[in-house]
Amino acid sequence: MEALNNLFITIDSFLGSAFWFPYVLLGVGLFFTIYLKFPQVRFFKHAWLVVTGKFDKADDPGDTSHFRSLTTALSGTVGTGNISGVAFAIFLGGPAALFWMWVTAFLGMTTKFVEVTLSHKYREKTEDGTMAGGPMYFMDKGLNMKWLAVAFAVATVISSFGTGNLPQSNGIATAMEATFGFDPMIVGGVLAILLGLVIIGGIQRIAAVTSKIVPLMAVVYIVGALAVIFANLGNIGPAFAAVISDAFTGSAAAGGFLGASLAYAFNRGVNRGLFSNEAGQGSAPIAHAAAKTKEPVAEGMVSILEPFIDTIIICTITGLVILSSGVWKEKHHNVFDASDMTIIAGQYSEANPVDLDALYKHLNGVEGSSVQTFTGRVAIMNGVVQSNDITVMNARSIAEDVRFTIGGTEDLYSGMLVIENGVPQKDNIVVSGKSLVHSAKLTTLAFTRGFFGDFGQYIVSIGLLLFAFSTAIAWSYYGDRAMTYLFGPKSIMPYRVVYVAGFFWAAFSDTTLVWTFSAIAIVVMTLPNLFGIMMLHKEMKSLMNTYWDKHKSKK
Known part of the structure; x- marks a missing residue:
């Protein structure tokens, strides 16, 4: 697993973690925002009217209503990204990361408007009578680039696992184990069965389930979050100030957090x-391709609301909970994942400015760091390291109270331990101690710092269960539409079987490994889509102007 994670990290370094990717993503959003004259602002009110069904017609082609298409799409986006993802971003980049999530959402409102409109225009009815759409259809029929459409469809199948399946299952299992002590394998098994029962019903059942889950889960989660925010009201102002002030400087070291550069954040x-x-x-x-309407732009306007609800509202609330509670910079006792832990040569202390600078450079990829991973043998006595020549790092922080135990037991390990490039070479050794935590664990801890006390952790677990499960449902639909495009309707059932099996496996897999794979899967799907919508920018502007002129004339 360590070798596989390192391979994924290497691949990701050329894609999502490469310096150029954020500029490409934001650049496309900025281009369309200016080119289409800020549609996310101009059409915001109209989008809400479309969702309410004000302009619906009974004989419009499609499978579901605007509202159900929106909730299905929202169920695909409102998931672990809002609970685990925000926590992971702050863990990595500090408060500044939240600001750049806002920027991504604001520009993303336009990007989503464009991609949904174009996909809806080129949707088609499949052999089984249902609507199928998505970027592969406008790439094929609008751009006449079959090869690009096939590449995107393949990337969608991969990303259905990397975005909608594996991290969702892993996030649920992690939260359930931390809160209730449930075995991840049992959690994965039960949810895999439920997932299979829902997705076999197709888009009608998926839309029906998500239209009920999404509003419910949003209310439960927001109530729990506000209980933390109001309990820490005095920290909200400083939290906002840190988000804004750190946005163009990076985040300085605070508590166990060793700092993040501007580029990294x-x-x-x-x-x-x-x-x-x-x-x-x-x-x-x-998802939007299934909506009942003859107007592609109308459905595009509905999609403007998604990044607003998902990121501007829900992610901001999560971010404020984490920042105002202070847990993001505190060390907590936890069992170290192999992918999060490394052993470095020499003794480092957070109290030493020279050490802090070296670790900051090391963690943020800045040149000039003197930090080296350790290779050699270390004596362990009753679970405690007997050498002063190493420092155990976990979750981008200096670990404290470190204990080495024999896997599956509480027996303390004694003996010589071989370390290669910072990694212990004994498979049955479990390492635990105090360090920073991230993802669902971090958000869970933050929710215990409110009026509900320890009960807050249950809100996160329930919220994560509903968020992530609905995301897995929605992404199964995205994957089976891609399989339909590639191989026809007969390929859907085999795909769903593999999808459910992956959901089960991910529940007890390495969290960091899952997230690293997720980062790769997202990018291989995003790049061809961005290229496609840029190629059709003139058509998009024509569609928008024609629709809006028609709407104004009717009004």
Whole structure:
């Protein structure tokens, strides 16, 4: 798993974590925002009217209503990205990461408007009588680029696992184990069965389920979050100030947090923003293609609301909970994931400014760091390291109270431990101690700092269960539409079987490994979609102007 994670990290370094990717994503959103004259502002009110059904007609072609298409798409975006993803972004980039999530969402409102409109225009009815749409259809029929359409469809199948399946299952299982002590394998098994029962019913059942889950889960989660925010009201002002002030400087060291450079916070904020609202990824257009309407632009306007609800509202609330509670910079006892832990040569202390500077450079990829991973043998006595020549790092922080135990037991390990490139070479060793935490664990801890006390953790677990499960449902639909495009309707059932199996496996897999794969899957789907919508920018402007002129004339 360590070798596989390192391979994924290497691949991601050329894609989502590369310096150029955030500029491409935001650049496309900025281009369309200016080119279409800020549609996310001009059409915001109209979008709400379309969702309410004000302009619906009974004989419009499609499978579901505007509202159900919106909730299906929202169920695909409102998931672990809003709970785990925001926490992961702040863990990596500090408060500044939240600002760049906002920017990604604002520009993403336009990007999603464009991709949904174009996909809806080129949708078609399949052999089984249902509507199928998505970027692969406008790439094929609008651009006459079959090869690009096939590449996107393949990327969608991959991303259905990387975005909608594996991280959702892993996030649920992690939260359930932390809160209730449930075995991740049992959690994965039960939810995999429920997932299979829902997705076999197709878009009608999916839309029916998500239209009920999405509003419910939003209310439960927001109530729990506000209980933390109001309990820490005095910290809200400083939290907002840190988000804004750090946006163009990076985040300084605070508590166990060792600091993040501007470049790192920018990259992580944009990357996690994309994971959360999926604007530009090309996923939501697949759900919106099922909406009953003859007007592609009308459905595009509905999609403007998604990044607003997902990121501007829900992700901001999560971010304020984490920042105002202070848990993001505190060390907590936890069992170290192999992918999060590394052993470095030499003794480092947070109290030493020279050490802080070296670790800051090391963690943020800044040149000039003297930090080296350790290779050699270390004596362990009753679970405690007997050498002063190493420092255990976990979750981008200096670990404290570190204990080495024999896997599956509480027996303390004694003996010589071989370390290669910072990694212990004994498989049955479990390492635990105090360090920063991230993802669902961080958000869960933050929710215990409110009026509900420890009960807050149950709100996160229930919210994550509903958020992530609905996301997995929606993404199964995206994947089966891509399979339909590639191989026809007969390929849907085999795909769903593999999808459910993946959901089960991810529940007890390495969290960091899952998230690293997720980062790759998102980008391989996003790049061809961004290229496609840029190629059709003139057609998009014509469609928008024609629709709006017609609407104004009727009014």
